[in-house]
Amino acid sequence: MGCVIGLDDGQVFAEGATQQAGGPHAEVMALRDAAARGAHTHGATAWVTLEPCAHHGRTPPCCDALVEAGIARVVIGSPDPFPQVNGAGIKRLRAAGVQVDLADGAEREACRELNIGFFSRVERGRPWVRLKVAASVDGCTALPDGRSQWITGEAARCDGHAWRRRASAVLTGVGTVLADDPRLDVRLVETPAQPLRLVLDSRWRTPPSARLLEAPGRALVVGVGPARDAGARLRAAGAEVVELGHPAGRVPLDGLLAMLAARGVNELHVEAGATLNGALLAGGWVDECLLYVAPRFLGSGRPIADWPVQPGVAALGDRPSWRFLDSTVLGDDLRLRLRPVVTAPAA
Numbered sequence: 001m002g003c004v005i006g007l008d009d010g011q012v013f014a015e016g017a018t019q020q021a022g023g024p025h026a027e028v029m030a031l032r033d034a035a036a037r038g039a040h041t042h043g044a045t046a047w048v049t050l051e052p053c054a055h056h057g058r059t060p061p062c063c064d065a066l067v068e069a070g071i072a073r074v075v076i077g078s079p080d081p082f083p084q085v086n087g088a089g090i091k092r093l094r095a096a097g098v099q100v101d102l103a104d105g106a107e108r109e110a111c112r113e114l115n116i117g118f119f120s121r122v123e124r125g126r127p128w129v130r131l132k133v134a135a136s137v138d139g140c141t142a143l144p145d146g147r148s149q150w151i152t153g154e155a156a157r158c159d160g161h162a163w164r165r166r167a168s169a170v171l172t173g174v175g176t177v178l179a180d181d182p183r184l185d186v187r188l189v190e191t192p193a194q195p196l197r198l199v200l201d202s203r204w205r206t207p208p209s210a211r212l213l214e215a216p217g218r219a220l221v222v223g224v225g226p227a228r229d230a231g232a233r234l235r236a237a238g239a240e241v242v243e244l245g246h247p248a249g250r251v252p253l254d255g256l257l258a259m260l261a262a263r264g265v266n267e268l269h270v271e272a273g274a275t276l277n278g279a280l281l282a283g284g285w286v287d288e289c290l291l292y293v294a295p296r297f298l299g300s301g302r303p304i305a306d307w308p309v310q311p312g313v314a315a316l317g318d319r320p321s322w323r324f325l326d327s328t329v330l331g332d333d334l335r336l337r338l339r340p341v342v343t344a345p346a347a
Helices: 028-037 062-068 086-094 104-116 116-124 155-166 174-180 228-237 251-264 274-282
Strands: 003-006 010-016 045-048 073-076 099-102 127-136 140-141 169-173 197-202 219-224 240-244 267-270 286-294 322-330 333-340
Touching: 010 028, 028 045, 062 267, 073 086, 073 116, 086 104, 104 116, 104 174, 116 127, 116 267, 127 155, 127 274, 140 228, 155 267, 155 286, 155 322, 155 333, 169 174, 169 274, 174 274, 197 240, 228 240, 228 267, 286 322
Parallel strands: 045 073, 073 099, 127 267, 127 286, 169 197, 169 267, 197 219, 219 240
Antiparallel strands: 003 010, 003 045, 127 140, 286 333, 322 333
């Protein structure tokens, strides 16, 4: 979430962004920025992407901070769906004599987009799931022997790390850990903090020597049933171990996403192999796909077409299930961003 403070003529003299969970919100950071610059906030306007909070949680109400600073007008990009806020911030500001204006149309939608993971967690009880895939132009994600480093070039890899940085957590499957031993941390771009690294491992096969357990930040291994000795070894290597029960012997994806939402994860970035990717797609859990296409043909490589996803279309005239959101050239590669087509329920 973000906040800028300035004058109605468009002059901005302070800005702030919400810090990690438990830290100051954007409004407080912007007020601190104004104080550091020696700017006077009395009679100023604050523009916020999300309705200021009006309750005591891990931080005091931002509404009170804005009122105490003498802010005369607050422009809110989007109301806050969180039950303890949800209009209460607007009422509290107006009761204190602050003029409150609400954005609408494209501006409101843009603010919602900035906080898409937060809205997903609050409204749906699960994070926004973003799936990252790198493939050749003929749709292969690896060579026949499974090697996939590197299909894309440096610019595309840096972009992928920027999306990791944006996420609260990065998810992979144990098959990818055993085959590629990835770190899954953010290295190619600057970051104030590392996202949580998460391994889905139903049978507790993650080796304690895995590089993602050694990388800076926190690592979490999720499996089914008692982890026993394997869990003890993983904990000794610095990982947190979560045991989820499931009669089929697989980690339930709905339970996984609910667990992550309860931990405050807004956006989940997935970099995994065919099995986990296919399960997420088949279950309808993927909200967005980042497809990096390299201008090369692998021929007999491992194609996306082999993923265990839902059956394909029966006819070419069938409505597509995904839509292109944007495309970006990154060095020699192309990034396509896709989202599922949302169909209205039948009347």
